[in-house]
Amino acid sequence: MSIRIFVTGGTFDKEYNEITGELYFQDSHLPEMLKLGRNLVPVDIRTLMMIDSLEMTELDRELIADHCMNADEDKIIITHGTDTMAETARVLAKKTLNKTIVLTGAMIPYKFGSSDGLFNLGSAFAFVQTLSPGVYVAMNGRYFDATNVRKNKETGVFEELAD
Amino acid sequence: MSIRIFVTGGTFDKEYNEITGELYFQDSHLPEMLKLGRNLVPVDIRTLMMIDSLEMTELDRELIADHCMNADEDKIIITHGTDTMAETARVLAKKTLNKTIVLTGAMIPYKFGSSDGLFNLGSAFAFVQTLSPGVYVAMNGRYFDATNVRKNKETGVFEELAD
Amino acid sequence: MSIRIFVTGGTFDKEYNEITGELYFQDSHLPEMLKLGRNLVPVDIRTLMMIDSLEMTELDRELIADHCMNADEDKIIITHGTDTMAETARVLAKKTLNKTIVLTGAMIPYKFGSSDGLFNLGSAFAFVQTLSPGVYVAMNGRYFDATNVRKNKETGVFEELAD
Amino acid sequence: MSIRIFVTGGTFDKEYNEITGELYFQDSHLPEMLKLGRNLVPVDIRTLMMIDSLEMTELDRELIADHCMNADEDKIIITHGTDTMAETARVLAKKTLNKTIVLTGAMIPYKFGSSDGLFNLGSAFAFVQTLSPGVYVAMNGRYFDATNVRKNKETGVFEELAD
Numbered sequence: 039m040s041i042r043i044f045v046t047g048g049t050f051d052k053e054y055n056e057i058t059g060e061l062y063f064q065d066s067h068l069p070e071m072l073k074l075g076r077n078l079v080p081v082d083i084r085t086l087m088m089i090d091s092l093e094m095t096e097l098d099r100e101l102i103a104d105h106c107m108n109a110d111e112d113k114i115i116i117t118h119g120t121d122t123m124a125e126t127a128r129v130l131a132k133k134t135l136n137k138t139i140v141l142t143g144a145m146i147p148y149k150f151g152s153s154d155g156l157f158n159l160g161s162a163f164a165f166v167q168t169l170s171p172g173v174y175v176a177m178n179g180r181y182f183d184a185t186n187v188r189k190n191k192e193t194g195v196f197e198e199l200a201d
Numbered sequence: 202m203s204i205r206i207f208v209t210g211g212t213f214d215k216e217y218n219e220i221t222g223e224l225y226f227q228d229s230h231l232p233e234m235l236k237l238g239r240n241l242v243p244v245d246i247r248t249l250m251m252i253d254s255l256e257m258t259e260l261d262r263e264l265i266a267d268h269c270m271n272a273d274e275d276k277i278i279i280t281h282g283t284d285t286m287a288e289t290a291r292v293l294a295k296k297t298l299n300k301t302i303v304l305t306g307a308m309i310p311y312k313f314g315s316s317d318g319l320f321n322l323g324s325a326f327a328f329v330q331t332l333s334p335g336v337y338v339a340m341n342g343r344y345f346d347a348t349n350v351r352k353n354k355e356t357g358v359f360e361e362l363a364d
Numbered sequence: 365m366s367i368r369i370f371v372t373g374g375t376f377d378k379e380y381n382e383i384t385g386e387l388y389f390q391d392s393h394l395p396e397m398l399k400l401g402r403n404l405v406p407v408d409i410r411t412l413m414m415i416d417s418l419e420m421t422e423l424d425r426e427l428i429a430d431h432c433m434n435a436d437e438d439k440i441i442i443t444h445g446t447d448t449m450a451e452t453a454r455v456l457a458k459k460t461l462n463k464t465i466v467l468t469g470a471m472i473p474y475k476f477g478s479s480d481g482l483f484n485l486g487s488a489f490a491f492v493q494t495l496s497p498g499v500y501v502a503m504n505g506r507y508f509d510a511t512n513v514r515k516n517k518e519t520g521v522f523e524e525l526a527d
Numbered sequence: 528m529s530i531r532i533f534v535t536g537g538t539f540d541k542e543y544n545e546i547t548g549e550l551y552f553q554d555s556h557l558p559e560m561l562k563l564g565r566n567l568v569p570v571d572i573r574t575l576m577m578i579d580s581l582e583m584t585e586l587d588r589e590l591i592a593d594h595c596m597n598a599d600e601d602k603i604i605i606t607h608g609t610d611t612m613a614e615t616a617r618v619l620a621k622k623t624l625n626k627t628i629v630l631t632g633a634m635i636p637y638k639f640g641s642s643d644g645l646f647n648l649g650s651a652f653a654f655v656q657t658l659s660p661g662v663y664v665a666m667n668g669r670y671f672d673a674t675n676v677r678k679n680k681e682t683g684v685f686e687e688l689a690d
Contacts, residue, residue: 049385057520059375059447061387066436075320076308078341078358090385100483108344121385145239145382151314151640157238160323167333176240178328180493194383195241212548212680220683221537222610224550253548284548308545314477314640357546357578400644402634404667420595471565477640483564486649489668494657504567505652521567 040080041166042111043068044102047088048119050155052147063088068117071159080165082111085108091119091126091143099129106130112137113166116158119143120189123175124196127184131173134175140166141184142176145194203243204329205274206231207265210213210251211282213318226251229310230311231280234322242326245274254289254306258343262292265278273301276329280322282306283352286338287359288349294336298307304347305330305339365399366406367492368437369394370428374445376481378473389414393474394443397485405489408437417445417452417469417477425455432456438463443485445469446515449501450522455511457499461499466492467510468502471520530571530655531600532557533591536577537608539644541636554575556637568652571600578621580608580615580632595619601626606648608632609638609678612664613685616673621664629655629662630673631665634683643667650672 045051045066052061068083086102087094088121106114118126127141142162145153162176173184177196186198208214208229215224231246234351249265250257269277281289283306290304305325307318325339336347340359370394371377378387394409412431413424432440444452446469453467468488470481488502499510503522511526534540534545534555541550555628573627575594576587577686609632625640631651633644662673666685675687 049382052385052474054476056375057518059387061385071320072342074315074317076341077319077320079343129394146380149476149478150380152237152475154237154239156319157234157240157323157326160320160325160342161327162323163320164324164327164344165331167246167344168328176327178239179235179323180242181330190384194228212545215548217635219538220681222541223611224548309543312639312641313543343652355546355547397646398668400643402643402667403646440661478563480563480565482645483560483566483649483652486646486651486668487653488649489646489652490650490665490670491657493670494654502653504565505561505649505654506568507656516673 040111042109042114043081043083044105044116045085046118047144048091048117049147050117050144053149071156079198094122099126103130103133106139110152114139115162115166116141117143121134122189124189127175131184138166138169138170138171140176151194203274204276204278205272205276206244206246207268208248209281211254211306212310213280213307216312220253227305231354254285257285262289266296269302270298277302278325278329279304280306287350287352290336290338294347299334301329301334302336303339366437367439367441368435369407369409369441370431371411371450372444372445374469375473376443376470379475397482399519417448420509425452429456429459429461432465440465441488442491443469450513450515453501457510462497464492464495464497465499466502496503529600530602530604531598532570532572532604533594534574535540537580537606537632538636539606542638559644570599580611583611592619592622593615595628596624603628604651604655605630606632613676613678616662620673625660627655627658627660628662629665660672
């Protein structure tokens with residue numbers, strides 16, 4: 039069973055530019071993280087974009103959906119900025135692709151020693167192998183159905199939609 | 202849904218003693234790791250022992266089994282040295298406890314910057330929430346049924362039993 | 365022999381705000397860094413400001429100079445953003461205080477695992493104990509006289525003024 | 528001004544063998560550490576041995592002394608296990624080589640995230656550039672003359688010889 043991973047950027051992959059003193063995107067840290075985690079599940083990593091999810095457009099989301107639809111694999115992980123992760127999840131859920139798709143990300147860049155990224159990635163790997171077809175968000179050790187999740191902008195925590 | 206975590210030691214929790222230059226066990230790093238991973242699943246952590254799994258006796262395994270049986274939770278994670286993780290898993294499987302029990306560990310101590318521990322822990326959290334009752338080993342992004350797993354002593358990798 | 369340390373901010377102390385996704389200043393990491401380095405030289409740490417050195421005004425520099433003049437110690441380390449470190453050094457040099465003053469900083473925040481901060485801090489501790497009275501910049505394992513140093517904005521490297 | 532670095536092993540360079548669960552020596556981390564510290568002082572690194580300093584023999588110390596004597600550089604850093612660092616320093620001091628020789632090491636392996644190695648290395652770089660000819664031990668932000676230093680085996684701290 040092989041897993042397809044689509045990289046879209048997000049905090050996960052932010053780096054520090056030591057000349058300008060600003061955060062930016064360069065290459066994805068996914069391969070390095072999977073090596074660190076000693077992952078042995080076969081994966082195929084594809085970078086679709088490298089952006090802050092606040093800058094993600096509807097066109098970008100359609101592009102992601104197309105790639106999910108056309109992928110040979112029926113187990114897909116998408117690394118994504120947390121700010122609009124729930125929006126992208128909803129767009130994907132409407133496509134009813136009969137695949138298990140798990141979106142995950144991080145609150146702290148991987149290159150910071152104190153990132154939650156490796157924990158989230160480990161959970162995403164397990165969720166994508168065990169959950170039935172559908173679209174999910176995996177953060178904080180939990181998973182949420184795409185139709186029932188939002189990011190609380192004040193606490194930074196993902197939660198179910200209020201009744 | 203609350204998860205019970207039993208700590209038994211293993212590479213996960215090895216520390217460097219700077220006076221003697223040797224590795225030893227002090228406190229578990231589980232709470233620190235869960236904080237780093239920003240875990241929000243309710244957990245109850247209990248340290249049962251702090252040993253190298255090569256030194257684990259049958260009595261120790263019975264103790265672990267008793268704690269699994271008596272726990273209120275039906276989702277249990279056990280952190281364990283990798284050398285005899287498969288043996289402990291088999292002992293637990295024979296008890297047919299009707300709980301989901303996931304054993305996990307690390308090849309590199311958490312206190313080393315390059316540990317696989319956080320990735321494994323993230324996967325264990327997800328597996329324990331999604332797999333049906335049974336006993337499993339979660340390592341390298343994969344999970345194995347307790348009755349069909351061994352550690353390859355040469356490569357350090359967990360694999361299914363040879364046919 | 366006690367060393368006075370004045371903290372002014374700079375890349376050294378930048379942290380990642382996980383709600384806004386921006387870098388910001390909170391507390392100084394100096395105490396944590398000195399503990400990590402197992403420093404045993406007596407120090408007295410005082411935070412004068414917590415700013416990006418691009419925002420440092422002439423008034424700020426006069427404040428720093430006043431504190432250097434009034435300090436009981438004649439060995440002083442100043443942690444400082446790299447962008448205007450040379451300017452502050454020159455202001456201090458003009459005061460001819462008959463003290464050994466060493467400015468240092470980092471190209472990468474300490475909270476990033478890959479910071480040069482600890483190396484620079486170690487060198488600053490040694491330079492301040494061994495150099496004769498004067499004002500110096502310590503970066504990249506080297507030291508420069510305050511009257512003969514600039515930061516190359518393109519390479520991010522400190523160098524002597526061109527002849 | 529170029530600095531010669533002789534690597535002899537010690538805690539600095541200990542690694543974790545994930546198959547055996549033991550600490551061992553492989554390659555020196557000096558180049559990686561100097562890159563991290565963004566060191567720009569020209570260096571020439573030579574590995575003389577890769578051993579725990581408790582296993583260092585008088586022959587080993589003579590070998591180190593020979594290399595110090597024959598080196599073109601008159602500024603030399605030696606990375607060394609802390610247990611017998613003071614002994615080696617005394618052997619070198621007796622050779623009266625008219626060079627500045629600084630021995631340094633670490634209490635915690637560099638590959639552990641929490642090592643004091645980078646701080647010590649930064650201080651050694653500064654001390655070797657500024658101290659007059661002689662043999663010194665640089666640890667904990669301090670330096671000691673080779674003829675007046677010992678490691679306190681109980682506290683792990685270097686100190687002057689008791690009067």
